[in-house]
Amino acid sequence: xxxxxxxxxxxxxxxxxxxxxxxxxxxxxxxxxxxxxxxxxxxxxxxxxxxxxxxxxxxxxxxxxxxxxxxxxxxxxxxxxxxxxxxxxxxxxxxxxxxxxxxxxxxxxxxxxxxxxxxxxxxxxxxxxxxxxxxxxxxxxxxxxxxxxxxxxxxxxxxxxxxxxxxxxxxxxxxxxxxxxxxxxxxxx
Numbered sequence: 001x002x003x004x005x006x007x008x009x010x011x012x013x014x015x016x017x018x019x020x021x022x023x024x025x026x027x028x029x030x031x032x033x034x035x036x037x038x039x040x041x042x043x044x045x046x047x048x049x050x051x052x053x054x055x056x057x058x059x060x061x062x063x064x065x066x067x068x069x070x071x072x073x074x075x076x077x078x079x080x081x082x083x084x085x086x087x088x089x090x091x092x093x094x095x096x097x098x099x100x101x102x103x104x105x106x107x108x109x110x111x112x113x114x115x116x117x118x119x120x121x122x123x124x125x126x127x128x129x130x131x132x133x134x135x136x137x138x139x140x141x142x143x144x145x146x147x148x149x150x151x152x153x154x155x156x157x158x159x160x161x162x163x164x165x166x167x168x169x170x171x172x173x174x175x176x177x178x179x180x181x182x183x184x185x186x187x188x189x
Contacts, residue, residue, distance in 0.1 A: 004083050005048040007032055007041055014051065014065065017072065025076065027083060047090075049082050061086070096129050097176075097188055108167070115170040120144070121163050125177075125186065134183035160184055 004027035008015040015031040022029055032038035038059075042048060050062045063082060065075070094101040099110050106122055107114045117125075123144050128135055137156045145155060160177060167176045175187045 003047050004028065005030055005045050006079060007038065007048055007050045009038055009050050009052040009056070009059070010034075011051065011053045011065070014053075021072070021076075027079065047083070047086065049079065049086070051079070094126065094129075096125070096186065099171075101125065110171055113171060115166065117163075117166075120159065121166075124159065124163065128177065128184055129186045129188075131185060134178075134180050134185045136183040139183070 006018070006025075006027050007030045008018065009032050012031070012033070015029065018025065018029045019031075030041050032041050038050075048061060050059050051065060052059075052062065053065050053068075055064050056062065063078070092102060092104045094103065099108050101108050101117075101122065103122065106117050106119060108117055108125070109115070124140065127140070127144050140156045140160075160179070164174075164177050164179075168174045178185050178187045
């Protein structure tokens with residue numbers, strides 16, 4: 001069963017057309033004829049689009065079909081493109097503490113404050129955030145910088161120092177990356 005859901009809101013004729021094509025579609029087709037029905041249907045759904053024949057200001061992820069008639073294959077193509085956009089956008093954001101990291105724009109943000117990061121800084125933050133324990137300099141050299149373990153360098157320490165300073169200045173968060181004798185970690189408290 002598909003995890004993509006198309007909710008047709010107050011557009012009965014379109015629902016019946018897509019219901020007939022259901023076996024050929026790569027998304028579930030769900031009908032809601034009122035706001036209570038709609039709210040019950042979206043409860044627990046993560047990946048959904050709403051399609052209707054007029055704009056409802058209180059509903060997000062909405063496609064409005066107010067220009068009829070429409071070619072059904074073009075409509076299905078448009079729906080699939082919207083699902084792809086949603087998937088791309090959801091995969092490009094990482095939530096970490098109260099921060100959102102946008103992998104596409106290479107920014108970290110909290111509330112209305114944004115900070116531009118380099119690709120290496122993003123990779124460092126993501127790598128540290130996935131670790132359950134402090135990450136040593138040599139592990140960061142191997143996994144993020146692809147350095148050999150026998151190379152003596154202070155690149156990692158310098159890089160972490162500058163990243164911590166940058167985050168502290170932008171967000172006044174001196175505890176984002178914690179340094180211990182056995183390595184670095186992201187403070188998620």
